[in-house]
Structure formats: C-alpha cells, structure tokens
Amino acid sequence: xxxxxxxxxxxxxxxxxxxxxxxxxxxxxxxxxxxxxxxxxxxxxxxxxxxxxxxxxxxxxxxxxxxxxxxxxxxxxxxxxxxxxxxxxxxxxxxxxxxxxxxxxxxxxxxxxxxxxxxxxxxxxxxxxxxxxxxxxxxxxxxxxxxxxxxxxxxxxxxxxxxxxxxxxxxxxxxxxxxxxxxxxxxxxxxxxxxxxxxxxxxxxxxxxxxxxxxxxxxxxxxxxxxxxxxxxxxxxxxxxxxxxxxxxxxxxxxxxxxxxxxxxxxxxxxxxxxxxxxxxxxxxxxxxxxxxxxxxxxxxxxxxxxxxxxxxxxxxxxxxxxxxxxxxxxxxxxxxxxxxxxxxxxxxxxxxxxxxxxxxxxxxxxxxxxxxxxxxxxxxxxxxxxxxxxxxxxxxxxxxxxxxxxxxxxxxxxxxxxxxxxxxxxxxxxxxxxxxxxxxxxxxxxxxxxxxxxxxxxxxxxxxxxxxxxxxxxxxxxxxxxxxxxxxxxxxxxxxxxxxxxxxxxxxxxxxxxxx
Amino acid sequence: xxxxxxxxxxxxxxxxxxxxxxxxxxxxxxxxxxxxxxxxxxxxxxxxxxxxxxxxxxxxxxxxxxxxxxxxxxxxxxxxxxxxxxxxxxxxxxxxxxxxxxxxxxxxxxxxxxxxxxxxxxxxxxxxxxxxxxxxxxxxxxxxxxxxxxxxxxxxxxxxxxxxxxxxxxxxxxxxxxxxxxxxxxxxxxxxxxxxxxxxxxxxxxxxxxxxxxxxxxxxxxxxxxxxxxxxxxxxxxxxxxxxxxxxxxxxxxxxxxxxxxxxxxxxxxxxxxxxxxxxxxxxxxxxxxxxxxxxxxxxxxxxxxxxxxxxxxxxxxxxxxxxxxxxxxxxxxxx
Numbered sequence: 001x002x003x004x005x006x007x008x009x010x011x012x013x014x015x016x017x018x019x020x021x022x023x024x025x026x027x028x029x030x031x032x033x034x035x036x037x038x039x040x041x042x043x044x045x046x047x048x049x050x051x052x053x054x055x056x057x058x059x060x061x062x063x064x065x066x067x068x069x070x071x072x073x074x075x076x077x078x079x080x081x082x083x084x085x086x087x088x089x090x091x092x093x094x095x096x097x098x099x100x101x102x103x104x105x106x107x108x109x110x111x112x113x114x115x116x117x118x119x120x121x122x123x124x125x126x127x128x129x130x131x132x133x134x135x136x137x138x139x140x141x142x143x144x145x146x147x148x149x150x151x152x153x154x155x156x157x158x159x160x161x162x163x164x165x166x167x168x169x170x171x172x173x174x175x176x177x178x179x180x181x182x183x184x185x186x187x188x189x190x191x192x193x194x195x196x197x198x199x200x201x202x203x204x205x206x207x208x209x210x211x212x213x214x215x216x217x218x219x220x221x222x223x224x225x226x227x228x229x230x231x232x233x234x235x236x237x238x239x240x241x242x243x244x245x246x247x248x249x250x251x252x253x254x255x256x257x258x259x260x261x262x263x264x265x266x267x268x269x270x271x272x273x274x275x276x277x278x279x280x281x282x283x284x285x286x287x288x289x290x291x292x293x294x295x296x297x298x299x300x301x302x303x304x305x306x307x308x309x310x311x312x313x314x315x316x317x318x319x320x321x322x323x324x325x326x327x328x329x330x331x332x333x334x335x336x337x338x339x340x341x342x343x344x345x346x347x348x349x350x351x352x353x354x355x356x357x358x359x360x361x362x363x364x365x366x367x368x369x370x371x372x373x374x375x376x377x378x379x380x381x382x383x384x385x386x387x388x389x390x391x392x393x394x395x396x397x398x399x400x401x402x403x404x405x406x407x408x409x410x411x412x413x414x415x416x417x418x419x420x421x422x423x424x425x426x427x428x429x430x431x432x433x434x435x436x437x438x439x440x441x442x443x444x445x446x447x448x449x450x451x452x453x454x455x456x457x458x459x460x461x462x463x464x465x466x467x468x469x470x471x472x473x474x475x476x477x478x479x480x481x482x483x484x485x486x487x488x489x490x491x492x493x494x495x496x497x498x499x500x501x502x503x504x505x506x507x508x509x510x511x512x513x514x515x516x517x
Numbered sequence: 518x519x520x521x522x523x524x525x526x527x528x529x530x531x532x533x534x535x536x537x538x539x540x541x542x543x544x545x546x547x548x549x550x551x552x553x554x555x556x557x558x559x560x561x562x563x564x565x566x567x568x569x570x571x572x573x574x575x576x577x578x579x580x581x582x583x584x585x586x587x588x589x590x591x592x593x594x595x596x597x598x599x600x601x602x603x604x605x606x607x608x609x610x611x612x613x614x615x616x617x618x619x620x621x622x623x624x625x626x627x628x629x630x631x632x633x634x635x636x637x638x639x640x641x642x643x644x645x646x647x648x649x650x651x652x653x654x655x656x657x658x659x660x661x662x663x664x665x666x667x668x669x670x671x672x673x674x675x676x677x678x679x680x681x682x683x684x685x686x687x688x689x690x691x692x693x694x695x696x697x698x699x700x701x702x703x704x705x706x707x708x709x710x711x712x713x714x715x716x717x718x719x720x721x722x723x724x725x726x727x728x729x730x731x732x733x734x735x736x737x738x739x740x741x742x743x744x745x746x747x748x749x750x751x752x753x754x755x756x757x758x759x760x761x762x763x764x765x766x767x768x769x770x771x772x773x774x775x776x777x778x779x780x781x782x783x784x785x786x787x788x789x790x791x792x793x794x795x796x797x798x799x800x801x802x803x804x805x806x807x808x809x810x811x812x813x814x815x816x817x818x819x820x821x822x823x824x825x826x827x828x829x830x831x832x833x834x835x836x837x838x839x840x841x842x843x844x845x846x847x848x849x850x851x852x853x
Contacts, residue, residue, distance in 0.1 A: 354552050361764060365792045367833060370757045370799065377833055381763035386552035390545045 158380070206498040218261035282326035282335070284478070286509025292344040292397075293502045301496040308440050316345040316394070320505055324403060336405040336420065344397040344501055348434050350442040354386040395433030395445070397490065397501065401426050403462060416468045416476075424460040424484055429453070431490075438496065460486040468511060480507040545571070553815040557764045560678045561790050568770035570743035572813035575843055576635045576850070580623035580656070585622045587659075598730065599626050601655065602673040608657050608664040611751065616659055616665075625654040630776045633783040634809060637772060638742075640782050642690070643707050644798060645748055649685045649781045650678055650733055652744035666740060674743065675720065677732035680781065684747070688718035689735055692742025704787055708744055717745040718758055749780060751801035756832035760786050760795040760808055766819070766838055771812040773836075776853050778805035803827050807853060810836050811846060822853075 292315050298306050322340025329335060361383045379509050402425045409418025431453045437443045445453070464482030471477050484503040491499045548555050553568065563569065583601075585591030590605035601622060608616050627633045628651045633640065636654075640647040653674055657664040666672070672725035690708040718734040737743045760773045768788030769836035773795040775784045786808075788793035800806075805826050828834075841849075 354549055354554075355546070356554075357546055363761075363793070365761065365763065365794060367759050367792055367794065368757075369831065370755060375831065377761065379761050379763075379835055381835075381837070383557070383764045385555055386549045386554040386782070387546035388549050390547075497803070 005097070036461075058163075133369065196231070208358065236295040280328065281514040282328070283512045283514055284326055284338070284509055285512070286323070286478075286480070286507040287321040288319060288482070288505035288507040290320055290342065290369075290503045290505035291315065292318055292345065292346075293504070295500045295502075297498045299493075299496050299498060305436065305438070305440060308437055312348055312350055313395070314347045314349070314438065316347050318342070318344040318397075318503070318505075320401070320503070320507070322401075326407075326511065332408055332410055334407045334409065334418075336403065336407060336422070338403055340401050340403055340424075342399045342401060342503065344503065346395040346397070346433070348393045348395045348442070350391055350393075350434070350436075352389045354389060355389045357385045357387045359383045359385065385469075393434040393442075395431070395435070397429070397431050399426055399429045401460075405462060405464075407466065409466065409468075414470045418466045418468075420462070420464045420466055420480065420482070422462050424462050426457045426459070429455055429457050429490065453490055453494050454488075454492055457486055457490050458488045460484050464507065474513045476511040476513075478507075478509055478511055480509075482507060524575070553770070554765060556769070557790065559767045559790055559793050560769055567768075569768075569772055572770070572772065572811060572818070573637055575813065576811065576847060577637070578625050578627075578632055578635050580625050580654070582621060582623050584621045587616050587618065591623075592629045593622055595624050595626065597626055597628060597676070597679070598732065599624065599628075599653070599674065599676040601837060602675065604670060604672070606670060607670050608659075609667045611663060611665055613668075616664055617657065619662065620819060621658050623654075623656040623658070626676070627652040627654075628676065629851070629853070630781055630783050630852045633781075634774050634776065634811075634850050635847070637703075637785070638783070639706070639774075639785045640746060641707055641784065642709070642743075642746075642748065646782050646784065646801070647690070647708060647744075647746040647821065648684075648749045649783075650681075650684060650745035650747075651676060651781075652742065652746075653735075654742055655737070655740050659741060666738070669736045674735040674737055675732060677730050683719035683731050683733055683797075685719070686747050687733065687745040688747055689715045689717055689737065690744040690746050691739045692744075708742075708746060711738065713738075731791070733815055734756045739815045749782060749801075753801055753803040753837065755799040756803050756828050756830055757853060758784075758786060758797045758808070758828050759789075759792070759833045760801045760810065761833065762795070762810060762836045762838065764793075765814060766810070766812050767793075768795075769807050770814050771810060771819075771838070773808065773810045775800065776809060778807065780804075800828055800832070808834055808836060809850070809853065810838050811850075812838050818843050818846055822849065 090205040197400050294313075294315065296306070296309070301309075320340055320342040322338055324336040324338030324340075326334055326336050359382065360380065362378055362380045364376060364378045366376050404424065404425065405420045405422035407418050407420040409416045411417050431445045433445050434442045435445050462482060462484050464480045466478055468476045468478035482505055484505075486500055486502060489498045491497065491501045536670065560567075581599075582593065585593060585594040585603060587603075587608050588605055590603050590607065593601040595601070597718045601624065602624075603620075603734050606836070608620055610616060610845060625636060627636050627638055627649075633649070633652065634738075638652060640649040640652075653676075655672075655674075657666075689711040691711055693705070693707045693709050715736060715738075719731060720734050721731045723729060733745050735743060735745050739846045750780045758775055762773075768790070773786040775786060775797055776782070777784075784797045785798060786797045788794075789796045795810075805824070806828070808825065810819075810821050817840050821836045821838040823834055823836055825834060
C-alpha cells in the first residue's frame with residue numbers, strides 16, 4: 001500500500017469522524033507570532049510541531065505495519081519494481097520541492113502585497129456589510145495579483161480573492177471560495193481552499209476584536225488579533241486556531257493549513273516502530289570459517305623434533321558455530337553471551353615406508369601338459385607391493401566456549417555497524433588426530449601421549465567488527481570478522497613443547513529480535 | 518517465534534551436517550623400487566645375487582667337522598649315526614703331494630627328505646627319479662687347502678637311515694659336479710652311478726643300549742657328493758607337475774620341490790620362464806607327494822606346502838606361500 005493509498009483510505013474512513021479534542025492540544029500546536037522576515041513556515045514546524053505526538057490506537061498501527069514491512073522489502077524487489085519505486089520517489093521529492101518553492105513564492109508575493117497595502121492604506125478598517133457578500137462567488141486567482149483587494153474588500157466583498165502569485169510556476173488553479181456563515185458567537189467567513197478541482201478544506205476567519213462577533217462584523221485591520229481556524233481533517237466541528245500577525249495571516253493561513261495537515265499526516269505515516277519491537281533481547285545464530293595461527297616453542301624437545309613437527313603440520317580452515325543472546329544496554333551499547341563450538345583443523349602428514357599394499361590380480365597361463373595338450377589356467381591371487389605412503393591426517397582441536405562480549409553499535413534500523421570485544425571462556429577442549437612422539441614416529445593423540453593437551457585452555461580475548469543489515473521485521477543478517485587470542489597454551493607444562501592457537505574468522509549469522517508477540 | 522524456531526532448526530541441521538563430514542585419512546602411495554617385494558620379474562638366467570642363493574645359505578645344513586691324522590687314519594663319528602672310516606694316508610693335495618698331520622673333514626649328511634631340501638639336492642639321475650637312501654657331502658682340507666683322495670684309496674661311510682630300514686639294491690652314486698660345494702638349485706646337477714657300479718652294503722651292529730642297528734655301508738671312491746640310491750620303478754603313467762604361485766614369487770626368490778611320501782625322493786621344480794611357473798617333468802601318477810615352496814623376499818621368508826595324492830593328468834597346482842620365520846620353515850622341512 002502506498003502512502004497515497006493510505007491517505008485516501010484514512011481520509012475516507014475518518015473524514016466524518018468526530019472526536020473530542022484533548023484539552024491543551026490546540027495550545028500545543030498553537031502558532032506563535034512570527035516576526036518578519038523570519039520564515040514563518042520553518043519557524044512554525046521548528047518551534048511548535050516538531051515534538052507533537054498524538055495518541056494513536058494500536059489497531060491503527062497494526063493496519064499500518066504491513067505497509068511498513070512491505071516498504072522495507074523494497075531493497076529486495078525486482079529491478080523493474082525498484083525502478084518504479086525510485087521513479088515514484090523522485091516524483092514525490094520533486095513535488096515536495098516544487099510545492100515548497102511554490103509556497104515560498106506565495107509567501108513572498110503576499111508579503112509584497114501586504115506591504116503595498118500598508119503603504120497605501122495603513123489603517124483601512126473594513127466597513128462592508130457581511131450581507132453584501134455573495135457566498136459562492138468565485139474569483140479565480142491568476143492575474144489578480146494587481147488587485148488583491150483591500151482588507152475591507154476582502155471581508156465585505158465576496159468576490160475579493162486572495163490571489164496567488166500570478167508569476168507562480170505552479171500550474172494548479174488556486175482559488176478561494178468565500179462564504180460567510182455564523183457559528184455561534186463567532187462571525188466567521190469560511191474560505192474554501194481549492195487545489196485544482198479538489199476541495200480540501202475550509203478556513204474560517206474570526207474577528208477577535210470583541211467577545212461577541214457580529215455577523216456584520218467589521219473587517220478592520222486586525223492583524224494583531226486575527227485568529228484563523230482551520231477545520232480538523234478528522235472533525236468538521238473542530239477548529240484549529242491559527243494566530244497570525246497582521247498581514248501575514250491571510251497568506252500564511254493557506255500555507256499553514258496545508259503544511260500543518262501535511263505534518264500531521266507525516267507523523268502518523270512514519271511512526272517509529274521502536275516501541276513495537278522488543279529491543280530488550282536478541283538472539284544471534286552464527287557460523288564462521290576460521291584460520292588458526294599457531295605459536296610453538298620447545299620445552300625439552302630437540303631441534304630435530306621441532307623441525308619435523310613444523311614440517312609435518314599445516315593449518316587448515318576450521319570453523320566456529322554457536323549462538324549468542326544479545327541484551328541492548330542502550331541505543332549503542334549491548335552485551336552478548338552465548339555458547340559456541342570451535343574446531344581448529346590441521347593436516348598432519350607423515351610417511352610410512354614399505355607399507356604393504358595388496359592387489360588382487362588374475363593371471364592367465366597356457367601350460368603344456370605331458371601329453372602335449374595346452375591348457376589355459378587362470379589364477380586369482382594377491383599381489384603384494386611395498387609402497388611408501390604419505391598419510392595425511394586431519395588433526396582436530398575442538399573446544400566448547402562461552403563468549404561474553406560487550407558491543408558498541410551505531411547506525412539506523414536497517415544498517416548497523418559496531419564492534420564487539422570481550423572474553424571467550426573455555427568449557428572443554430578435546431583433541432583428535434596424530435602427532436609425533438619422542439622417536440619422531442606418528443602416534444594417535446590420546447591421554448598416554450608424551451605431549452599432554454589440556455582439557456580446558458582457560459580464557460581467550462575476543463575482538464570483532466560487526467556489520468548487520470536488517471532483512472525483515474524481526475531478522476537481521478550480520479557479518480563479523482573477528483580475532484580470538486587465547487591467553488594460555490593448549491599443552492600442559494609437562495609437554496616437550498608449548499603450543500598455543502590464535503584464531504581469526506568471519507562470523508556470518510542471523511540476529512533474531514525476540515518479539516513479545 | 519515459529520519462524521525463529523525454524524531458522525534455528527535449520528541452522529542446527531546444517532551445523533550437524535557440516536561437522537559430521539569427516540575425512541580422517543588420505544594417502545598418496547608410491548611404489549618403493551628398492552623393496553624386493555616389488556620385483557616380480559622372472560629371469561632366464563639366475564643372477565648370482567638372486568634371492569634363492571641367499572635362501573640356500575639360510576637353510577643349508579651346516580657341515581659337521583672332525584679331524585684326524587692322515588698318517589694314522591681314523592674312524593670319525595658324526596652325529597646322526599654316521600661314521601667315516603679313513604685309511605692312513607688317504608689324502609693328498611690336489612697336486613698329488615702327500616699330506617701329513619691333521620686333516621679336517623667336513624660332512625653334510627642328507628638322510629631325510631627335509632635335509633635334502635635344505636641342501637637343495639634332488640634325487641635325480643638326469644630326468645629319472647632316484648630313491649635315495651641318503652646322501653653325503655664330504656670335504657677334506659688341511660690348513661684351508663682342499664685335499665683329494667689318494668689314488669686307489671677309498672673310505673667307508675656307515676650310517677643308519679632314520680626313516681627306513683635298509684633297502685636292498687642300493688647303488689653308489691656320485692654327484693656330477695664333483696668337487697663343487699653345494700650351491701643351491703643347480704639344473705645341471707645330477708647323480709651318476711659310480712663307474713664300477715658298486716652297490717651299497719647293509720650292516721647290522723649293536724647300538725647304544727644293546728639294540729641292533731641296521732644301516733648302510735658305502736664304499737666311496739670319491740669325495741664331495743656321495744649317495745646311496747636306486748632307480749625307482751613305477752607302473753603308472755606320468756605327468757608334468759606345475760606349481761603356480763602369486764606374482765610376488767619368481768624364480769629369483771623361490772624354490773619348489775616335490776617330495777614323495779613313500780620314497781626318499783625329492784624332485785626340484787625348475788622355473789619355466791614362459792609360463793612363469795615351476796615345473797617338473799614326468800612324475801609318476803598315483804603317488805602321494807608334497808609340493809614344498811620356500812621363498813626369500815627381502816628379509817622375509819615364505820613357505821607353503823601342498824599335499825597331493827595324485828598329480829593326475831593335469832598336474833597343475835596353486836600354492837600360496839605365507840610369511841614364516843626361518844625357524845618355522847626348518848621345522849616344517851624336518852617333518853617331511
């Protein structure tokens with residue numbers, strides 16, 4: 001669902017909806033007096049509307065959320081669809097910019113008009129009667145900038161029109177339909193603002209000079225006291241008081257209305273979903289290809305042994321896999337803890353000379369018997385061959401660890417970058433494979449080996465760089481290159497040599513937001 | 518939450534599959550050309566360094582040695598109830614010069630079929646089978662110099678047969694090779710009846726404990742190989758005997774013999790280069806015999822034996838030697 005569609009639906013559903021306005025709401029969005037030449041448009045949103053929040057029912061959010069999710073998936077849309085979306089986005093931006101420029105020009109035109117009026121008629125109190133006004137009489141704006149009408153005319157004459165800038169590049173027809181109505185004590189003129197053929201609302205002018213408004217109210221220069229009321233888009237009965245300073249009021253009321261309505265809409269359409277998602281707990285599931293870096297030094301081993309060991313062993317890609325529970329401490333800091341299985345792989349190559357290899361062969365012989373007969377005899381036997389065998393064994397150094405990490409991250413909901421650092425506490429280590437014994441002969445790694453391996457290698461240090469991309473509402477994918485430095489050897493002090501591993505890897509995984517629902 | 522559970526289950530499955538992929542061992546084997554096991558090539562002419570020569574050295578019976586004064590003569594007693602009786606002045610040098618002082622006598626006695634195999638001595642008169650009553654290799658030397666019998670002088674070999682009572686019609690045979698020492702399987706070797714056609718006498722004497730001992734008495738007129746034997750006569754037909762062994766066993770490292778059960782007859786199966794097999798020609802049918810194969814490959818010895826009741830018309834048998842210690846092989850041969 002697009003924003004426009006949502007607007008349409010919302011407007012159709014809520015146009016006749018009436019609700020009581022909470023006390024103090026209008027004060028919150030009360031427009032302060034804006035001193036020229038400050039930009040009243042920007043000042044209005046900056047000072048009053050930027051922190052406005054309106055309560056919205058949860059049901060409404062539930063109806064909006066699918067649209068949000070769909071909008072996020074635009075990253076994965078097909079190319080054609082993405083181009084369409086991009087085109088629409090560009091149109092939207094162009095429209096917004098155009099509208100902004102347009103209203104800026106309107107404002108400047110109005111300022112110029114008012115300044116001119118003030119110069120010619122500095123105190124022109126309208127004396128026209130309200131009854132002389134002709135409701136429903138329209139006067140289209142273009143070309144009328146030279147005769148914008150005096151305040152008296154504007155109030156008394158129904159044909160008086162707030163002309164939009166004749167020089168505006170906007171092609172839309174802008175007109176005002178002046179009506180006059182009485183609403184209780186208020187003497188208000190209802191101006192219907194029309195963009196093209198669309199009637200989008202009314203502006204009511206209330207003369208605030210007296211507590212009792214007269215239907216024949218004088219339209220004097222009351223720019224300090226004029227109050228403009230815009231009907232709420234959700235309630236025809238509700239009026240939004242728009243306080244303007246003098247001559248700015250007539251021009252700004254239109255701008256204020258449109259931008260005010262637009263800002264309210266934007267606040268509704270672009271809600272932050274942070275409060276909906278459970279930011280308290282995340283679950284990370286990851287796996288990583290690892291490369292190990294080994295440091296070996298001799299305790300009592302001979303140089304020949306160390307050299308032979310070095311030439312016999314070569315590092316291979318290992319892996320780490322596990323999960324981590326993530327607890328965000330605040331917007332940037334988080335703590336992680338979990339359980340992981342890591343396996344360092346090595347190739348151990350050794351030569352065994354004259355190993356017997358057996359092959360079944362069939363030999364066929366033609367043998368002449370004593371009587372001269374030749375018989376063919378086939379014999380299935382085993383051929384033994386002595387071979388020099390180069391054996392390669394995959395040595396595995398396995399460990400089960402608990403990572404405890406502190407992370408710092410920044411970015412937005414879709415893309416986050418961060419670093420993680422902490423400790424990796426080893427729970428258990430085990431080993432499998434072949435190693436050299438003191439006679440340089442290969443032997444299986446076991447408890448009886450001359451080289452002892454620890455079953456717990458203690459604590460290691462961990463540091464990683466994390467980048468995550470949100471792929472749907474609850475799930476993010478992340479990549480984390482990392483380095484793990486073990487603080488202790490995997491060999492026991494009694495071993496003939498010391499050996500320690502450090503591991504570098506690239507964790508790839510998914511982070512699930514543990515929603516409450 | 519269901520979606521998260523599915524993700525976790527999938528991750529666990531992938532992790533299990535990943536960690537269960539194991540390939541512990543790999544190897545790249547290359548033949549070791551220096552290892553004798555890989556030499557499966559047969560040869561038409563046996564080289565001097567052939568393994569069978571080393572095999573012979575490993576199993577040939579060690580000579581028994583005694584000495585006596587050539588001027589006085591002596592009766593020399595050897596283990597196994599073998600006596601050699603020399604007259605005074607029995608030996609001269611190879612050039613015919615008289616010899617004084619002590620003479621060293623070396624004796625290799627082949628009284629059993631196993632001993633004959635150990636010495637790789639067949640009982641053949643060319644291609645004809647002989648039934649042996651025992652064979653001896655006698656060598657005389659003084660100070661390392663080989664001696665020969667004085668012209669016209671003979672010596673007596675008295676012995677008892679550990680397997681059989683003395684049989685009649687035994688004749689004296691001498692080895693064709695004459696003064697050559699035992700040298701393994703020699704296709705050229707054959708026994709030849711003594712030129713005078715002298716027969717072997719039998720005797721009976723009192724042995725230890727008062728029991729009578731019956732034996733043979735050979736009047737030998739030559740040194741080196743001397744045998745008491747007779748030609749065997751078989752009524753049945755004959756066949757070639759062929760022994761087929763695995764490719765590792767070639768004529769360079771293997772010897773094969775056929776041993777008759779009821780006769781002290783040992784027949785070598787010579788290598789047949791064309792068929793890569795070991796063969797003996799015209800062996801009698803309907804005879805129980807045992808085919809024995811001994812091999813030496815590298816430092817290892819291999820042995821197999823196959824009992825056959827009748828070689829039949831085909832006469833083709835397959836043997837599968839197995840690695841055995843030299844001691845085990847010698848014990849097997851002794852029991853034949």
